[in-house]
Amino acid sequence: MKGRDTQGNIRLFLIEWKYTESYLSKREKKPGSRRDNRLWRYRSFFTRDGSPFTFCNSDVGSTFFEELLTEPYYQLMRQTLLGWKMTQDPSRNGQATSFTHIVVIPHGNTALRSGCAVIAGRQGDLAGAWNALVREPVLFLTPEELLQPLTAQPDYARLLDYLCRRYWQDGRSRS
Numbered sequence: 630m631k632g633r634d635t636q637g638n639i640r641l642f643l644i645e646w647k648y649t650e651s652y653l654s655k656r657e658k659k660p661g662s663r664r665d666n667r668l669w670r671y672r673s674f675f676t677r678d679g680s681p682f683t684f685c686n687s688d689v690g691s692t693f694f695e696e697l698l699t700e701p702y703y704q705l706m707r708q709t710l711l712g713w714k715m716t717q718d719p720s721r722n723g724q725a726t727s728f729t730h731i732v733v734i735p736h737g738n739t740a741l742r743s744g745c746a747v748i749a750g751r752q753g754d755l756a757g758a759w760n761a762l763v764r765e766p767v768l769f770l771t772p773e774e775l776l777q778p779l780t781a782q783p784d785y786a787r788l789l790d791y792l793c794r795r796y797w798q799d800g801r802s803r804s
Contacts, residue, residue: 638726640727640728642728643712681712681763681765683761684749693748697748709730728765730763731768748762755769776792
């Protein structure tokens with residue numbers, strides 16, 4: 630999605646919805662595996678000047694990079710790289726020069742919110758662990774938080790009621 634920030638600059642909004650995802654524990658690394666291919670493919674992005682990651686040009690071991698290839702971090706890493714690369718050439722993306730990465734996770738998905746694998750020595754809180762690794766924090770929101778501005782718009786009442794019934798059956802209201 631594309632919009633303007635408060636200064637009028639064009640910004641990309643990358644929105645990732647996580648309803649019921651759950652991930653298997655880290656798999657055993659095998660030589661020649663997809664993990665080796667992924668490590669080879671992505672590692673150079675982490676160490677480039679201007680990289681969106683805080684560990685750019687740092688001397689981190691390959692274990693850390695392998696942790697990045699474990700879900701859900703792999704998806705977060707790819708979305709972060711997508712936003713970064715899309716803003717590298719504004720003439721090709723509608724003049725957008727920055728991006729915001731938004732991950733929407735319902736309150737009820739506690740396994741994803743707080744039960745993630747270790748990364749960079751941190752375990753548990755997905756938002757805290759991931760945001761320590763990126764220059765621009767990712768917004769981790771509940772669906773209600775993301776859609777809250779629409780609650781004041783009468784035209785969206787039916788849509789919000791439907792979404793609440795369809796996706797947020799944990800008894801939470803949207804107010």
